[in-house]
Amino acid sequence: MNRRGDHQAQLERLSSMLDDDALAHLVSYARFMVAQRPSMPDAVAGEYPPAEKSSPALSALAPIEDESVVGAVRRLRRAYSMLDPRVLLGDVGEIMTLHATDERSTRDAITALEEIFASHYERYRDEKTKPNGISSD
Numbered sequence: 001m002n003r004r005g006d007h008q009a010q011l012e013r014l015s016s017m018l019d020d021d022a023l024a025h026l027v028s029y030a031r032f033m034v035a036q037r038p039s040m041p042d043a044v045a046g047e048y049p050p051a052e053k054s055s056p057a058l059s060a061l062a063p064i065e066d067e068s069v070v071g072a073v074r075r076l077r078r079a080y081s082m083l084d085p086r087v088l089l090g091d092v093g094e095i096m097t098l099h100a101t102d103e104r105s106t107r108d109a110i111t112a113l114e115e116i117f118a119s120h121y122e123r124y125r126d127e128k129t130k131p132n133g134i135s136s137d
Contacts, residue, residue: 063114073113076113079117080120082121095109
């Protein structure tokens with residue numbers, strides 16, 4: 001079997017072990033990868049349209065009732081797994097500290113965390129969608 005065939009076989013084997021949500025993420029990622037190829041023929045690109053502006057994982061992962069702030073961070077890390085946690089650390093740490101010192105309620109802290117992750121995701125997505133991947137920094 002050639003290298004491409006090996007990869008396809010691995011992908012098929014691994015994807016058969018995923019639950020429906022994880023498989024949907026895999027398909028979204030594959031569509032994203034296909035859409036990023038500069039040499040993608042129009043016929044093929046039309047068959048695999050780029051993912052929508054908002055990630056299915058983000059809209060499907062609603063806050064949990066009686067969720068703790070730590071639980072929210074875990075939920076958001078799963079939903080925004082493409083983000084570098086080191087970049088989020090300062091902002092998330094600040095909210096966690098404010099909550100731990102009773103300067104922010106649980107609901108306010110979770111709302112702030114959701115806004116932080118969404119903001120970082122917007123920047124991440126903007127960087128990924130710039131032509132030729134060139135950053136304006």
